Amino acid sequence: xxxxxxxxxxxxxxxxxxxxxxxxxxxxxxxxxxxxxxxxxxxxxxxxxxxxxxxxxxxxxxxxxxxxxxxxxxxxxxxxxxxxxxxxxxxxxxxxxxxxxxxxxxxxxxxxxxxxxxxxxxxxxxxxxxxxxxxxxxxxxxxxxxxxxxxxxxxxxxxxxx
Numbered sequence: 001x002x003x004x005x006x007x008x009x010x011x012x013x014x015x016x017x018x019x020x021x022x023x024x025x026x027x028x029x030x031x032x033x034x035x036x037x038x039x040x041x042x043x044x045x046x047x048x049x050x051x052x053x054x055x056x057x058x059x060x061x062x063x064x065x066x067x068x069x070x071x072x073x074x075x076x077x078x079x080x081x082x083x084x085x086x087x088x089x090x091x092x093x094x095x096x097x098x099x100x101x102x103x104x105x106x107x108x109x110x111x112x113x114x115x116x117x118x119x120x121x122x123x124x125x126x127x128x129x130x131x132x133x134x135x136x137x138x139x140x141x142x143x144x145x146x147x148x149x150x151x152x153x154x155x156x157x158x159x160x161x162x
Contacts, residue, residue, distance in 0.1 A: 023134055024049060024059065027141025030148075031066040033057050040080070043095050045110040045136040048080075061140035062117040064147065094123045102130055112136055116143070 017038065024035045024047065033051055040048035047059040048069070056070040056079075070076035079085050098111040105111065114129050115121030131139075147154075 020133070020137075021049075023137050027138050028059055028066045028144075030141075030145055031057075033059075033066055039076075040089075041110075041133075042089055042091060043098070043105065043111055044091050045112055045131075045133065045140075046089065046091075048076075059137075059140075061136055062113045062121070064116055064118050064140055064144035066141075066144065094128070097123075097125050098128050098130075101125055101128060105130065108133055110136060116140070 020038055021035045024038070025033070028035075033049065034053065035049045035057075036052040037050045038047055039050050039056070045061050049057045049059065051057055051068075054072070055068050056076045057066060058069045059066045070079050080089075095111070102111070109130050109132055111128055112131050113121045113123070114127050117123070121127050
């Protein structure tokens with residue numbers, strides 16, 4: 001199976017995993033997600049999350065999206081065994097670009113698109129950086145919440161603060 005469960009550092013504890021679930025609920029709970037467990041994470045900070053109601057969700061920071069991807073464990077198993085899903089999930093080409101630019105990630109850090117794909121950000125070396133998982137969860141969740149009522153094709157203005 002091409003899907004990989006999240007890698008957990010040897011010194012990780014259940015409390016760190018619980019803190020990650022709490023962070024997800026804090027910044028993405030407004031979508032209806034009530035996370036119980038993170039069941040997958042890719043190198044660009046996409047998460048597969050088991051909800052307390054038994055559904056499975058995907059948080060996709062590059063799209064500022066959080067959606068149900070499977071209603072049952074059987075549907076989830078089918079999803080993670082789907083070659084098309086795995087191609088999208090692994091993001092091999094962009095991960096290779098990121099690894100060449102930054103090297104392997106430190107524990108607790110991921111690669112990300114500085115300007116999300118949703119805002120026209122390119123899958124290009126100049127638009128890739130690294131960030132802590134907690135920062136990505138909070139910032140992407142806050143951005144997604146800020147634009148949730150924006151109509152299709154609506155305009156946004158990004159302001160850089162130094």
